[in-house]
Amino acid sequence: MSITVKTGKTTADYYAVTKTVTNEASHTVSIVYPCDILNPTFSMKGGYIDANYLTGAFGRKYWITNQTIDKGINYLHCTVDAWSSWSGDIYGKNQFVTRSEKHGNPNINDTNFPSTANTATQMQQGTLLTQHASYVIGVI
Amino acid sequence: MANTDSFINVVINSETVDKIGLSAALTDITDIQTAGFCGMYNNQFVNGGNYDTLLPDQQVVNRKTPLQWSGPGFPITLSAGNAAGYNFPDGQYGSIVWLYYIDGDNGNHAPDYCITQDNINKFKLVTEWDAPHYVYYPEDPGGSQAPMSGYMYDTWNATPTANGVWSSQWGINFKRLEYWTDNEKTAYTAIYDIYPYQMYVYDGKIYLLGLLYGSAVPTFSRSDSQTINFSPYNGSFDKSDVTAYTVAFIEGTFDNGGAIGQNNLPFTISSYPHLFAGYTHNKKYIGIVQTNSSSLPNGDGRLMLESYYLFHNRDDVYKFIANAGLKFYTDKLYKPVISNKIVIGYTDNMGVASDLDTWQGTTNHNVNVVPPHPGGDTGDFETDMPLAYIGSTAGMVDFIRINEQNTASADDISEALSRFDITTIGKDLLRNFVAFKCYAVLNITDSVVRDIKVSGHALKDESDNALQGEYIGGVSPVDFSAGRIEPLYNDFRDYAPYTHIQMYVPFCGWFDLPSWCMGKEITGTMFTDLYNGTVKAVIYASRTVVAEVGGCCAFDIPFAAESTGMKAGAVISSALNTVAMTGATIAAPNVATGIAAVSSAANFISAANANGTTLKGVMGDGSNTNGLLHVYLKITRPNSPTGGKSIPDKYKHEYGIPCYKELTLTEGDGFTQIMDANIEGTMTDREKQMIIDGFRHGLIL
Numbered sequence: 001m002s003i004t005v006k007t008g009k010t011t012a013d014y015y016a017v018t019k020t021v022t023n024e025a026s027h028t029v030s031i032v033y034p035c036d037i038l039n040p041t042f043s044m045k046g047g048y049i050d051a052n053y054l055t056g057a058f059g060r061k062y063w064i065t066n067q068t069i070d071k072g073i074n075y076l077h078c079t080v081d082a083w084s085s086w087s088g089d090i091y092g093k094n095q096f097v098t099r100s101e102k103h104g105n106p107n108i109n110d111t112n113f114p115s116t117a118n119t120a121t122q123m124q125q126g127t128l129l130t131q132h133a134s135y136v137i138g139v140i
Numbered sequence: 141m142a143n144t145d146s147f148i149n150v151v152i153n154s155e156t157v158d159k160i161g162l163s164a165a166l167t168d169i170t171d172i173q174t175a176g177f178c179g180m181y182n183n184q185f186v187n188g189g190n191y192d193t194l195l196p197d198q199q200v201v202n203r204k205t206p207l208q209w210s211g212p213g214f215p216i217t218l219s220a221g222n223a224a225g226y227n228f229p230d231g232q233y234g235s236i237v238w239l240y241y242i243d244g245d246n247g248n249h250a251p252d253y254c255i256t257q258d259n260i261n262k263f264k265l266v267t268e269w270d271a272p273h274y275v276y277y278p279e280d281p282g283g284s285q286a287p288m289s290g291y292m293y294d295t296w297n298a299t300p301t302a303n304g305v306w307s308s309q310w311g312i313n314f315k316r317l318e319y320w321t322d323n324e325k326t327a328y329t330a331i332y333d334i335y336p337y338q339m340y341v342y343d344g345k346i347y348l349l350g351l352l353y354g355s356a357v358p359t360f361s362r363s364d365s366q367t368i369n370f371s372p373y374n375g376s377f378d379k380s381d382v383t384a385y386t387v388a389f390i391e392g393t394f395d396n397g398g399a400i401g402q403n404n405l406p407f408t409i410s411s412y413p414h415l416f417a418g419y420t421h422n423k424k425y426i427g428i429v430q431t432n433s434s435s436l437p438n439g440d441g442r443l444m445l446e447s448y449y450l451f452h453n454r455d456d457v458y459k460f461i462a463n464a465g466l467k468f469y470t471d472k473l474y475k476p477v478i479s480n481k482i483v484i485g486y487t488d489n490m491g492v493a494s495d496l497d498t499w500q501g502t503t504n505h506n507v508n509v510v511p512p513h514p515g516g517d518t519g520d521f522e523t524d525m526p527l528a529y530i531g532s533t534a535g536m537v538d539f540i541r542i543n544e545q546n547t548a549s550a551d552d553i554s555e556a557l558s559r560f561d562i563t564t565i566g567k568d569l570l571r572n573f574v575a576f577k578c579y580a581v582l583n584i585t586d587s588v589v590r591d592i593k594v595s596g597h598a599l600k601d602e603s604d605n606a607l608q609g610e611y612i613g614g615v616s617p618v619d620f621s622a623g624r625i626e627p628l629y630n631d632f633r634d635y636a637p638y639t640h641i642q643m644y645v646p647f648c649g650w651f652d653l654p655s656w657c658m659g660k661e662i663t664g665t666m667f668t669d670l671y672n673g674t675v676k677a678v679i680y681a682s683r684t685v686v687a688e689v690g691g692c693c694a695f696d697i698p699f700a701a702e703s704t705g706m707k708a709g710a711v712i713s714s715a716l717n718t719v720a721m722t723g724a725t726i727a728a729p730n731v732a733t734g735i736a737a738v739s740s741a742a743n744f745i746s747a748a749n750a751n752g753t754t755l756k757g758v759m760g761d762g763s764n765t766n767g768l769l770h771v772y773l774k775i776t777r778p779n780s781p782t783g784g785k786s787i788p789d790k791y792k793h794e795y796g797i798p799c800y801k802e803l804t805l806t807e808g809d810g811f812t813q814i815m816d817a818n819i820e821g822t823m824t825d826r827e828k829q830m831i832i833d834g835f836r837h838g839l840i841l
Contacts, residue, residue: 016840018807038826082823082830083839089821090831091807091841097799099838101810104797106631106787112795113787115638116779126622126771129646129666134582135550135697136670137609138537138575139594 001031005042007051007064007076017083017090019061021053029076031057038080043073054078060085537574539670540592540609541582547589548599548607550578550697556592556599556607576697580647580769581668581675586613615670620645622662622771625653629785631797633778634658644772645677648691653773657681662773668693796838805841813838 006026012019027049029042037058047069054062054076062078069075083090097103542548548556553576572595587610592599598606625641627634635655644650645664653662660681667676673694679687782788787797796811805812814835819828831839 013840015834015837018841038824080827080830082827083834086819086821086823086827086831089819089823090839091805093818093820094802094804095812095814095817095835097801097803097805097812098815099796099811099813100799100803101792101796101812101840103801103803103809104792104799105801106797107635108798108800109632110787110798113791113797114781115633116781119776119778122773122775122777124623124625124773124775126662126773127620128770129618129620130581130693130769134579134584135542135553136539136575136577136579136582136612136694137542137553137573137592138539138577139592140537140572140574 002028003031003042003057004028005054005056007049007054009051010053015083017087019053019081019084021055023050025049025051029057032075040078042076042078044076045072046074047072049074049076053081537671539575539612541584541587541612542592542607542609547609548592548601550576552601552607553592553599556601559600559602577673577694578697579668579670579673580693581618581666582670582693583616583618583668584610584612584614585616587611588613612670615668618666618668620664620666620771622664622773624661625658625773625775627658628777629780629787631787633780638778640776642774642776643679643687644768644770644774645679645689645691646767646769646771647675647693648677648689649767650774651687651689653679653681653686657686660684662686664771793840807841809841811838812841 004026006021006024008021008024010019010021027044029044032041032043035041037060040057040062042054042057048067052064054064057078061081061084063081064076065079066077067074068077542550542553557573589608589610591606592609600606622643628639633639635658639655639658641653641655641657642650643653643662645666662679662681664677664679667678669675673692674690675693676688676690678685679689782791791797793811796813799813803809803812812835817832817835819831821828823831
């Protein structure tokens with residue numbers, strides 16, 4: 001079965017939900033059976049393509065994890081990019097977030113962040129309380 | 141809702157008109173807050189914005205909100221910008237009140253500085269109004285908005301003249317000035333050059349005057365019955381409305397010579413808004429006479445006028461009344477937080493540079509920290525009064541300070557003691573001279589200088605002149621400040637267990653402050669116990685008691701040393717007793733009797749000590765007077781492993797920082813870690829688990 005997919009390149013972090021794909025190009029590829037939709041392989045005529053991302057198959061987005069070329073056929077071995085494929089089910093949803101880049105509370109102790117054993121001491125001088133003593137006698 | 145055609149839309153929109161720029165420089169006043177400027181434009185009542193507005197009851201409100209509305213107007217919702225609007229029904233009147241004020245402590249306290257003719261120069265006020273002040277007819281038959289009142293421009297940029305009149309660059313002759321005092325109605329006829337939004341001093345009193353403008357201003361008159369009629373109304377005004385104040389009324393006509401203002405409109409001075417019957421405002425005054433040197437009339441340092449804008453639709457009655465107000469203050473425990481020249485709130489953060497500096501690009505407007513003060517009015521609240529106010533009236537002992545100006549010195553006392561004839565008064569001396577101390581902190585509030593007497597016998601110098609000392613009538617607490625504990629990292633590292641805060645108070649030593657003091661102003665009050673020299677320091681972190689520490693600030697002066705003098709005194713006392721019993725001379729005391737007398741004297745010493753006073757002293761009896769005399773804060777922080785103060789952005793991007801709250805996930809949130817994400821969708825179970833695992837690691841949204 002032949003389908004049309006787009007391949008391209010992304011420099012996005014593996015854990016990025018939203019990825020920018022460049023150099024996109026359409027290809028007609030054949031699904032190699034048996035097919036695991038989470039780890040599919042597509043075949044297409046030609047040699048190596050400069051791409052690491054594939055969209056348009058099974059309504060999902062895939063990392064191109066490897067390319068196997070044999071007798072003029074390029075086999076694109078893919079792995080599903082689950083969070084990018086289903087970003088619509090992620091964004092807009094309420095979740096209890098434990099760590100956040102943008103919404104974190106800096107006053108919560110972060111044991112992951114290293115702390116030095118050596119310290120710096122700051123002295124802050126306040127009011128001079130007295131300068132002149134008073135002699136007092138007590139008499140009955 | 142009524143047909144909107146029958147209403148005037150009154151719109152306050154800071155974006156539709158030029159803004160008034162106002163700068164202020166005050167000496168001895170630490171901040172200024174201004175509000176004001178509004179007018180009719182394009183059938184809309186517009187606010188020049190950029191100024192805070194204040195309700196007459198002194199609640200700080202958003203500047204886009206009118207201070208007060210009266211009449212049957214009702215709010216309308218406008219879509220443009222930050223506008224707020226009000227409609228006035230046809231044929232009805234309404235008013236808008238704008239209040240100009242200078243405010244610092246949210247009206248909580250009387251200012252330190254009262255404005256009197258003597259110190260008015262301290263309040264050198266420079267304001268500049270650099271935008272026209274328009275008021276237009278709401279609807280003009282010709283289809284355009286005819287100016288109702290003209291250009292209002294005033295600059296305060298001068299020192300008072302000899303008579304305290306603040307001169308302005310726009311001279312307007314004021315024909316007549318009258319004012320009432322509380323007790324009499326006295327008409328003064330004077331010609332001054334006074335100006336809109338003006339403050340002046342006359343006869344030692346402060347007047348703030350707002351003037352009425354408008355080409356269609358009705359006339360008014362004031363009868364001897366102190367009722368002023370304002371046509372077309374027959375409203376009345378009575379002094380009872382302003383019983384708290386002495387008010388100043390102005391009547392007369394401006395003679396602008398055709399040269400005032402942008403539109404060369406005739407200016408007619410007229411009445412004031414409180415003259416309008418049926419429109420009740422909380423503050424019915426137009427000027428305040430400040431005659432009390434200790435507090436301003438309403439107790440919070442407020443000197444103000446109000447601005448009233450009266451509207452009437454369709455009828456040819458349309459009035460514009462404007463006056464201005466000022467509120468002076470000293471910035472104490474509250475400091476205005478100014479953003480874009482707007483007071484957006486108040487803070488008790490008094491340890492950093494005044495926002496006025498930021499506003500004006502100036503310096504030295506830092507506020508003086510006045511810690512909470514027991515029983516006083518300079519602090520923010522009253523604390524319990526400890527037993528610190530102890531003076532000579534508190535007991536049978538007279539405490540006398542010496543070594544001060546015009547009094548005896550410690551040496552004088554020592555000399556005088558040696559001069560006593562012990563054969564006549566030696567016993568009294570020992571019994572009645574009960575203390576000789578040196579106090580490091582002694583804030584005497586009440587004293588009287590007189591001869592020093594011990595049991596009726598005056599201490600005298602070698603010339604037989606009586607020595608004098610300050611008899612202490614009261615000892616007052618001493619306030620101190622350690623400043624604000626500034627956070628360094630602005631994150632969890634500024635708190636325990638990372639950061640350790642210690643405080644030193646003279647005579648009390650070092651002690652820890654809890655983490656929550658971070659960012660707080662640390663102040664304190666020290667109480668001195670005159671009887672034994674102990675001190676108690678109560679420490680506040682932004683007006684909250686955080687610690688109470690004790691120490692000793694006095695040491696005894698050994699006017700008779702314990703080891704020898706005491707015994708010698710006892711022997712002498714014994715000898716005197718012996719003399720009394722046997723009639724023998726002191727040169728031949730009976731040894732056995734002397735021993736018994738020593739025992740008796742020891743009992744006396746014990747009894748004397750039991751009442752908390754010290755009969756004899758020795759050096760170094762527990763005081764800390766040889767320590768540091770400044771208050772100190774010591775903040776110990778861990779060094780930053782990254783070099784910079786902030787947690788690196790890269791760290792936040794790769795690891796995030798603790799969040800622990802429910803969020804709606806949004807693209808652009810960056811690194812987001814969810815330990816147990818709840819994922820719903822039509823993905824496969826494996827994919828769902830992949831997403832959950834991804835969030836457990838942290839996904840970048």
